[in-house]
Amino acid sequence: MEKATVSIVKVTDVYDSLQESLRLSDGLAGLNVNDRILIKPNIVSWDFDLPFPPFGVVTTSVVMSALVRILVEHGFKDLTIGEGAVTNGKSLGDAVFEALGYKKLQERYGVKLVDFNQDEFVTTDYGDGFKIDIAKKALEADKIINVPVLKSHNQAKVSLGIKNLKGCINKKSKQFCHGLGDGELSSTFPRIIEKLPVALTIIDGLYTLEKGPGPTGKAFRKDLLIASRDPFACDLVGAAIIGYKAEEVVHLTNYAKRHGYSLELADYEVKGERIADHQQYVNYDWEWTEEDTGPAGFKKRGITGLAIRKYDSSLCTGCSAQYNPMLILFSSAYKGKPFPNVEVVTGKKQLASSSFDYSVLFGKCACHLNKDNPSLTKAIPIWGCPPDMEKLVEVLAKEGIECDYKEYVRFRHYLFDRYKNVEGFRLADWSVE
Secondary structure, three states: OOOOEEEEEEOOOHHHHHHHHHHHHOOOOOOOOOOOEEEEEOEOEOOOOOOOOOOOOEOOHHHHHHHHHHHHHOOOOOEEEEEOOEOOOOOOHHHHHHHOOHHHHHHHHOOEEEEHHHOOEEEEEOOOOOEEEEEHHHHHOOEEEEEOEEEEEOOOEEEOHHHHHHHHEOHHHHHHHOOOHHHOHHHHHHHHHHHOOEEEEEEEEEEEEEOOOOOOOEEEEEEEEEEEOOHHHHHHHHHHHOOOOHHHOHHHHHHHHHHOOOOOHHHOEEEEOOHHHOOOOOOOOOOEOOOOOOEHHHHHOOOOOEEEOOOOOOOOHHHHHHHHHHHHHHHHOOOOOOOOOEEEEEOOOOOOOOOOOEEEEEOHHHHHHOOOOOOOOOEEEEOEOOEOHHHHHHHHHHOOOOOOHHHHHHHHHHHHHOOOOOOOOOHHHHOOO
16 A cells, blocks of 8 residues: 655745645645645634734745745646634634735735635535534635644644644534534544545644644744645644654544554655654643642742633633633732632533632633533623623623733733744744745
8 A cells, every 4th residue: 555645844945845845745746727726724813903923823924825836837727715713703804814915815826815704604414413514615625735834732732734624614613613522622623624625735834833722822933844645644744743643642543543544654654854853842731730720820829719720622712712811811810819719610511619609601601501500609601702801801890800901911912022033933924025
């Protein structure tokens, strides 16, 4: 049996390096010049209100631009870039495409731009009771080129090609993928690809990210491109480079079992750079107290009277994006005195306890789950999908918990400013010349 090929290229010039990556992986061999090709980047989120560092979070525009140029030079004419970014209820796709320079690709090469959130979705039946709503444009494509980022994920350990396709489904289906039991995250999102014609995966490893998938994680310059016509092989190598064996990543083992893949790297042909020469562990997890009362940093500060239960895989993308802001706001309310015996629960399976005087129910799912919970002493529901942070400040203030929203704004500036003057970190990588 012929081994699936994965190329690893050390980036010098992005265009030339991508050419080499595609040559080594024979990446264009599965494409026909008359195909309708959808290019799927990773734009996990974006923010126009506060500073947003895209390093290791969003697919670089220099890679996207080089890919489009190469495809056009090879005679491909029907190209579409599509994504369904997390937008906190606002449709920002057009503005994000503008910010990333994709409008220049549209003008220069005739590339079509599609915000899946503003387009049609089709309920797709997988034949075994599994149904999700997939972007019509993704289903209509003859071939998909998947361009994820090389990063870790605080729920899935790694977020690479297979995970990136979650951006092709609507908000309701994304929430469904963060379910319980057989509907748990690592069992659901690996199914999405089964109905999508993914012909090529290119992992953008110009930067990598620990404690991802969002900008609260820490980015590092990596300067790698990983490509394969086999989506699992590409993810297997990407995971190995950031320090994870397939056996340690549940969604990869689930995918391998379902589709008959080997988890052994030796069963795949790696061309170009050696994995061992670039392998470095990238931590995915945030440290929590053993008592499950909050981040380890809270305990170091001496914060007591507050128990924020650690997120689990049922916390969907919207609330995940607001989780760190929530932590910062609670931290800002600490003035040296204990909190008034407060618990915070999130997601679809955390039940509030009777041992707390106040139970903050963060997000719609936690509110619904605990609506009739007899253990509640006093519920503080923070409705929303996801919750609004200024509303959180307002509601907590009524209970005597005074959060300072300015602290969160300062934190966001810190996240952005920590990359200033750091060699190799260039915001120009998210623009098109």
